[in-house]
Amino acid sequence: MLPDTALLNHDRLHNLMADAELDVIVATSPENVTYMSGFWALPQWIRRGPQAYVLWPGPGHVEPEIITSSSTLDLLADQKIWVSNIRRFGSFHLDRDPDAALDPTTQRLVDQMGTPDNADGLAALVTGISEAGLASARIGIDEIGLLPGQMEKLREHLPEAKFTPAATLLRKVRAIKTPEEIARLARVADITECSIRAALKIAREGVSEIELARAFHARTVADDAVPVLGCIGFGERSALPNVQPSERKLARGDVIRFDVGGRYGHYRADIARIATFGEPRGDVRRYHRALLKGVERACELIRPGVRVSSIFEAAVETVRREGIAHYRRSHVGHGIGIDGYDAPALTATSDEVLEAGMVLCVETPYYELGRWGLQVEDMLVVRSDGAERLMATSGDLIEVEP
Template identity: 40%
Template sequence: MAPNTDRLIRRMDALGADALVATTLENVRYLTGVSSVSLEIFPHTGECAAVVSRERPDRPYLVSSRCDLDQALDAEADLAGAVGFGTFHREAAGREGPDPRQVELGRLWRTGPVPATAAEALAGVLRGAGLDTARICLDTGALRPGALDTLADALPGARLRTDGADLLRWTRKVKTAPEERLLAAAAAVAEEGIRAVAAIAAPGVTERDLVREFERTVAGAGGRPRFTHIKVGAGAVLGQTRPTDTPLRRGDAVWFDVGCVLDGYWADIARVLTLGEPDARVRAYYDAMLAGTDRALAAAAPGMTGKELFDITVEAVREAGVPHYRRNHVGHGIGVEVYDRVLIGPDEEDVIEEGTVVNIETPYYEFGFGAVQVEDPFVVRSAGNELLTTLDRGLGVLA
């Protein structure tokens, strides 16, 4: 992980914040490199947190259940400390042997006392870090009911604010160079999945077969499939429904809108392939969608609003042959969330900055026709934007 700590400090200074508490899966991952098992598999009840001070944003504290305390060993940041709460049993601590990871977990295991709840553990970490009278921004996205009151009671001298999620989303809008590499690597895994699907596409192969091949390939490359929308022909207008046993036929278009995660960072890519020569309208409409993303890639610049880039993109599609084109948005930021800031929408005044990664997309859906779409991530730079994908962006025609 490589959080943008300089930008984080700048925002904390602007808000007058001394400390920040993250509680959601994405934000804990961003600050620590730990993908909390509890937050992922128990999204309504799981609890985990990361705490950073304005003085040392690079040395977070991790607060997790005792069950998940072993995940502290996977932290990519240099943890200032890790505290487990609740009840979980690992027997015979003190007999860890020569394994340094077991030794470290044993040390954490014996450190006491053990708080009963996440809120009590969080309050203890803040007190121990000297932040009990600090101005603290809280990301409340995964705080359990009553946790804020518990913190207020336990830290009467602290000034608690609930804008931590906004602070982190603002920080995450601009990527560091290591983050850009992680996003490019995630995109490469998704592209590998699309290439694998193209390799098996033949008459009689079904949507279900194509989805299975994409997900198998992504998993084999170390990624985690998160959504796999692959549809055949006119069925693409039903893009987010389950895959069917609809077989491929000569002339069919195959629509992809696929997403995966690699090392905590998202990929979200769209393409269309045809089995044999495409229908003339499929080619014309796909080329118009490509013209829109090409215009966006060339025109996006620091200081431009999401609305401005939206207008440029939609107008390019209309000029290229789909005059009735309309969309609710044509892209979004991407990072540890699939939709980071900014949204490329018709009313978005959020400003694109140097180092923002925009996932530009031009989907078109029509009943009786299907769908065409191009989608790729690129880094916005004042000296020229950088595409993070390598897959051919034209309409793919399979022999």
């Protein structure tokens, strides 16, 4: 049994493994390693190359295990992890005070350093699979985190195994969030909304996009989140979809577009809000209202069993009817979780169907080059009776007094 605070949707994993007739899944990407075990391996998250894995056999096999480098065992010993078997690789030297009583974290680290050392990550993975009696099993492997050539080596060392790519399956598992995941997503949504408010608090004539971004990120790190997405643009720059803060100064009448969100407890936010500095000019109010209506209409329709393509159509049709007749989009949102783009993608051509426990970003961005960009993006949970917004604020146009 997993603890209540686990990120992994254990039942869904086992169901989808059974459907795919897999005996074992191997997580290799940072997102999937953390998701399946709780283990956050710093080197794997901040660079490409360092390897950590989770080996997760289906029911009836041995217990799951984490495979990681000896130099990361302290993180493992210090984190809330629900996989107790550990296999390490690589040498790493730690001294020890022979007279000291050890705290629990340090004791776990000492115990883990006492286990046998494997040569490297791939050797440890091959040994792990073999010792679990899975050398001729059907193995689903999260292909995203592997380095080029590693798949070939796995096939060479485990010639009887049947390997299948499993990144898509794990993405499907991750689509339905556990209560702990929803709690973290709610928290990071809240941090992001507070950060938007903190940024707008310093809005005045002549302040730069960079200065607003600084105020935004200051709030984010004060709440123990990590800055990730910080698109903040004024006036004509708000029409740049990925606008990175510049020295552009705020002027009366400017649109201020935020498409922003940090990471908290490894979980992502992605929220958009629009403010104007002074009274909105031209069509801003009417266009923004149409975009907001699009998001609101999508939210009304959201419930388990609904096809995401119908959400897409309803959102786009609503925006067109409510004031932007020429509105065009490739998607009106996406899932969000430990990855910023979880399943499903809210597109016209998707055959995915909403399920309870999905967490979605619903968005209707509109970029008019030379003029401005407007966007409403909310985060919500799909519940049995409809959408539960994770937002404290409405998507209304915010008017900042100059």
